[in-house]
Amino acid sequence: MGLRGLPALVRAVPVLFPRRPQTPTALRPGGAGTLLKLIEQLPPELRARSLTHSSWVDTRVQSYERLEFLGDSVLGLAIASVLCGRHPDNDEGDLARMKSFIVSRASCVEVANRIDIPKLILEEAPAPEEKRREMAANQTILGNVLEALIGAAFLAHGFEQTRLAVVDAFEEQIRRAETARVDHKTALQELLASRGLQPVYRVVAEEGPPHARLFTTEVYVDGSVRGRGQGTTIKMSEQAAAGEALDSSAIGGGGD
Template sequence: MIGTLPPERAETVFTHSSWAEERASSYERLEFLGDSVLELAVAHELYRRYPDHAEGRLTKIRAHVVSRASCAEVAQELELGKRLGERASGLPGDELERLLENRNILAAVLEAALAALFLEHGFEAIEQSVVSAFSEVIEDAVSGHVDNKTELQEALARLGRAVSYSVLEVDGPPHDRRFLCAAVVDGEQTGMGSGSSKKVAEQEAARQALERLGLAPVSP
């Protein structure tokens, strides 16, 4: 649905405060609103879908689904970083790369996009699209899935370190792809994983990195 936004709304969604003429013309105000739009859509879906879950359990699931890490992941799937990069074409290459790899920025752009869609179409018109975009994240959270990527990122952040991921190899025909990915911590390949999707391979790479670094994952 993001492609349906009028140019003026889309421009605000993909304008970072560092290159906006005024801070209020960046995506930050939309991000503020989009955070609430996302929380309401997810809370409504969880309330409807899981009538037997207690309030505490629903709260934990929602927190995982709307986390910055989850939002950044969905933003990457929707290629919002690419669109942001197109607006920042004047930035030096290394600065642009850091910008597009920043999960907080990707999450903020996603929330800004949700707010813009809400203002343009109303909540009821966009609710199911929001839920659909986060459906895999919701299923992972409900099943108690350990998000190794989030665990690794947060553990490293506490140590003042960072992780990035790279695709080392893609094999197989389109209907049976196998991905080999690496988790790179401070420039060093620390974990490697394979899987039927980039996401699965990165999760395995993160798990290996957690083990190698002695950072025990904690279930959500």
């Protein structure tokens, strides 16, 4: 779908996730902590749903998972729109590489910790204290909850306010992607090193004639495949595999 179709997509999303009419919030766009302010102003039932793990309820529909699904799309659209606006001369490949880094699982976890989502979980998640502590300590869940809260913010405050708040919250990741060549291998190496692990790359396939080879590489962490990528050089395929691993919920912290 081309960019011309995006406004129609944004208008269509509320049909899938109906929301009650809300009084517009008077928030200053782009200020520090804007996303946290939007979260603080969520209706209580939306905020509680955003903090509800699927293991705590009878059906997964009662958990944060639907909001996470929505928030993932809102996050992607917000970042894609700002990258297109800031980089009118970059091609699709450049934009895709930047976006992949900015919205990766590792980036979501970093932002979640920066705006203190663990504290929000400990104080407000609708579960016994032991369950809240387990949830707040699980890095994968922090990324999931952040996306759920972004989805909830979209329903309560609309796309434009949420977009501005998301861009504000992810500005550090955006600048990092804009000012340096995104190095997924280094990012993955650093993330795993903090856990006493290291990635292992294996070329699993080579295709095409000598002048146009296509390599497929898998990256293993603790004996399991966590990412798979392709490229016209081994280094490019390793970067692609590392990028997929960074976006994996398993790399984000294990469990959902």
